Amino acid sequence: MQGQLSMSAESIEWPAADPHAFSKTEFRDAMARLGAAVNIITTQGAAGLAGFTASAVCSVSDEPPTLLVCLNRAASVYSAVTANGVLCVNTLAAGQEQLSQLFGGKTPVAERFAAAGWSELKTGAPALHDALVSFDCRITRVADGGTHDILICAVEAIRRRGDGHGLIYFDRAYHHARGAA
Ligand SMILES: Cc1cc2nc3c(=O)[nH]c(=O)nc-3n(C[C@H](O)[C@H](O)[C@H](O)COP(=O)(O)O)c2cc1C
Structure with a gap:
């Protein structure tokens, strides 16, 4: 029998899954079958400049405009992102695979940012010049997601391109998504 679902205003907790139902590798x-857009998340502030690649980004609500980003607590960028309290979600276009790899590896911060052009929107977090879209955000809440923190972000400014095709990470590989135009 399924355990009871416990609910509160802040969270909904399912009972722990059967540890023998599937392995971590199977999960x-x-x-890997769940395709997602590829984004570079940046931050800048008193805790320094940092940026990483993330596919765990999604829309939460449009009133107020809110999105979420899942960040591994073990990542080198973790303290800078959470201490600065601001971030910019830069959604990559088809052809920007190398930038994704650079921000997803163990590359030094200066080398990551030297590979592209950046400017600021409202919070001071770097907005990528050629991104399909940039969402400049303030982190309003942090929820526990196991190995990752779920960063709930209020969107304060947006900059978007009308052209370009999408970049999707699916089956551990990059794919291009054609735009409608
Ligand atoms: C396509 C792709 C998607 C990724 N998605 C995430 C993500 O959603 N959240 C996350 O914390 N790390 C994600 N990563 C890994 C981080 O980018 C990576 O851990 C970070 O850059 C780590 O490096 P560092 O600890 O050397 O800074 C992703 C990496 C790649 C290549």
Whole structure:
């Protein structure tokens, strides 16, 4: 029998999954089937400049404009992002695979940012010049997501391109998504 679902205004907690139902590898293989846009998340402030690649980004609500980003607590960028309290979600276009790899690896921060052009919107977090869209955000809430923190972000400014095709990460590889135009 399924355990009871416990609910509060802040969170909904399912009972822990049966640890023998599937392995971590099976879960990762299953998640590889879930395609997602590729983004570079940046931050700038008293805690310094930082940026990383993330596919765990999604819309939360449009009133107020809110999105979420999942960040691994073990990532080198973790303290800078959470201490600065601001971030910019830069959604990559087809052809920007190398930038994704650079911000997803163990590359030094200066080398990551030297590979592209940046400017500021409202919060001071770097907005990528050629991004399909940039969402400049303030982190309003942080929820526990196991190995990751779920950053709930209020969107304060947007800059978007009308052209370009999308970049999707699916089955552990990059794919291009054609725009309607
Ligand atoms: C396509 C792709 C998607 C990724 N998505 C995420 C993500 O959603 N959240 C996250 O914390 N890390 C994600 N990563 C990994 C981070 O980019 C990576 O851990 C970070 O840059 C780590 O490096 P560092 O600890 O050397 O800074 C992703 C990496 C790639 C290549």
